[in-house]
Amino acid sequence: MYERAKYLPAGDQGLVVEFGNDISPELNNKVRSFAFALDCTGIPGLAEYIPTYRSILVIYDPMVWKFESLVTRLRELEGSLASMKLPQPRIYHIPVVYGGEFGPDLPFVCRYTGLTEEEVVEIHTTTKYLIYMLGFTPGFPYLGGMDDKIAAPRLDTPRTSIPAGSVGIAGRQTGIYPVESPGGWRIIGCTPIKLFQPFNKRPVLFNAGDYIRFFEVTPGEYRRIARAVEKGEYPVKVEDYIGGVG
Amino acid sequence: MALLRIIKPGLLTTIQDRGRFHYQKWGVPVAGAMDEYALRVGNILVGNHENEGALEITLFGPEIEFLAPGLVAITGADLGARLNDLDCALWRSFRVRKGDILQFTGLRSGCRAYLAVAGGFKIPEIMGSKSTYLRGSIGGMDGRALREGDELENEIQVNNINLTVREAPPAYRYKPANSQVVRVILGPQHDAFTQEGIMTFLDSEYKVAPESDRMGCRLDGPAIRHKNGADIISDGIAMGSIQVPGNGKPIIMLADRQTTGGYAKIATVITPDLWKIAQAKPGDSLRFTKVTLEQAHKIYRQYENNIRILAAKFNGANGTRPE
Structure with a gap:
């Protein structure tokens, strides 16, 4: 983490506030604090912002702001972060059916790691994964914290289509595909939960800075939950994460 | 009642406004017009809000039948637009009548043209925008490019009789080059x-x-x-x-x-x-x-002011002032 953030121009309307150059929960929490401070302060002439692992891209209106004046204003905000009281991070409990037709690569992950299917599922469901950022496709969570014991390389040739809800492993990362898309991750399971619902008031389920924990369901439970999700009658279990980075 | 029907869709014709903002923090792409300048000027020329959705027409354009009278403008690339077999002027609004046929007969310069219509298109806003995001299958016409047989209605019924034809001054028309x-x-x-x-x-x-x-x-x-x-x-x-x-x-x-x-x-x-x-x-x-960033901001302010001046020139009395 840098002593003071770097303020870098990204074109005539973009400003990157960079807090460091590594991936860590502490650094990411600084990004989250800054984003929260922007939300609370409501600085005029800012269109939107994109928080990521270690920086935040702020889109501003050059008819309102000169670069230097905006940097000065944002440095003030940066200075006030220490006294900022962040809301408690939350944990989303996400049902996943592992293996079989839902997780065609689970046998590969077992062969690669030397673990049984039960052991891989046990390890995958024990961890609380920090959502570092959302990007790539609408609602795609970049998750941190996966146990190296179940790490497995990407497919040599990516699949042209992976169903929405697929849960995969790529190297030391795990994640969920929110929409059908091509991809090279090893698919170990699938969730019936919809991560991206464009017609909802709140189109994306997760927020950066919150956590995900997976729990195993049977194919029968998957189908029941999927039907409830279709009707808008499945509330994802969410709880405050006491002891999370907050 | 529909304003127009797509007879042939062309290579890639989509509905785009200035884009879907405020959702990037959740990973949702902006989409929107590739050439926001041509979109905004096109909208100004037909008396619309600059952010109204228009057709973005790529390289080989569609054939369109008008089903009702209207005022339209084509800006951006020169894709050989002809109305009832007569060349259409670009960067200038013109009237169309029921039964008129607009064709894009071939690429002359540039890559993307914009067809703006007075009153805009009646398209549901998704996350605050009419823009088509093809990979996500959202926005525009059911999240896809226009197809043969699609019909589009006006968002707002406009009294076309009161709308004047508007022409962007020469300084506002760019010339695409290779x-x-x-x-x-x-x-x-x-x-x-x-x-x-x-x-x-x-x-x-x-x-x-x-x-x-x-x-x-x-x-x-x-x-x-x-x-x-x-x-x-x-x-x-x-x-x-x-x-x-x-x-x-x-x-x-x-x-x-x-x-x-x-x-x-x-x-x-x-x-x-x-x-x-x-x-x-x-x-x-x-x-x-x-x-430098300083130079860029100077250029940006000039650019933005020019668009505002153009809008002000025409919108003195909500577009109904005779010229």
Whole structure:
């Protein structure tokens, strides 16, 4: 983490506030604090912002702001972060059916790691994964914290289509595909939960800075939950994460 | 009642406004017009709000039958537009009547034309925008490009009799060319490149590759060298960001760009020059020249003020003032 953030121009309307150059929960929490401070302060002439692992891209209106004046204003905000009281991070409990037709690569992950299917599922469901950022496709969570014991390389040739809800492993990362898309991750399971619902008031389920924990369901439970999700009658279990980075 | 029907859809015709803002923090791409200048001027010429949705027409345009009278304008590329077999003027609104046929007969210059209609298009807003995001299948006409038989209605019923024909003064009409000089601001990761790499970028001619699309303009030309590899920790991508993957060939990130990415970005195209990228077709060439952020902001304010002056010129009395 840098002593003071770097303020870098990204074109005539973009400003990157960079807090460091590594991936860590502490650094990411600084990004989250800054984003929260922007939300609370409501600085005029800012269109939107994109928080990521270690920086935040702020889109501003050059008819309102000169670069230097905006940097000065944002440095003030940066200075006030220490006294900022962040809301408690939350944990989303996400049902996943592992293996079989839902997780065609689970046998590969077992062969690669030397673990049984039960052991891989046990390890995958024990961890609380920090959502570092959302990007790539609408609602795609970049998750941190996966146990190296179940790490497995990407497919040599990516699949042209992976169903929405697929849960995969790529190297030391795990994640969920929110929409059908091509991809090279090893698919170990699938969730019936919809991560991206464009017609909802709140189109994306997760927020950066919150956590995900997976729990195993049977194919029968998957189908029941999927039907409830279709009707808008499945509330994802969410709880405050006491002891999370907050 | 519908305003128009698509007889032939053309290569890629979509509905776009200025884009879907405020959702990038959740990974939702902006989409929107590739050439926001042509979109905004087109809307002004038919008396619309600048952010109204219009048809973005790519290279080979559609054939359209009008089912009701209206006032329309075509801006951007010259794709050979003809109304009932007579050439249409660009950058100027004109009236259409029930039964008129608008055809795009062939590419003359540029890549993307915009057809704006007085009263806009009746298209549901998704996350605050009418823009079509093809990969996500959202916005516009059911999240897809227009097809044969699609009918579009006006958003607002306008009294066409009261609308005057408007013409953008010559200074407002650009001329797409096969080779362009594009102004950029270096950064945010120009430090990731060797001095020689930055010189290669600024001194070379790059050709637009055929794989270019609404997501990115891919360029062929001399490879740009990184200091220690192309990968960075994924961060936010602005409109016009130029990322350079490991092969050294730059990609200009455009309307349908992903919100975040893991390649170093050498520079960003200034907003007033984005039309040059939107109008560049495969085989066209681009050169890059750097400006300071201060210069870029001066150019930006001039650009934005010019659009405001144009809007004010026509909107003195809500577009109903006779000329």
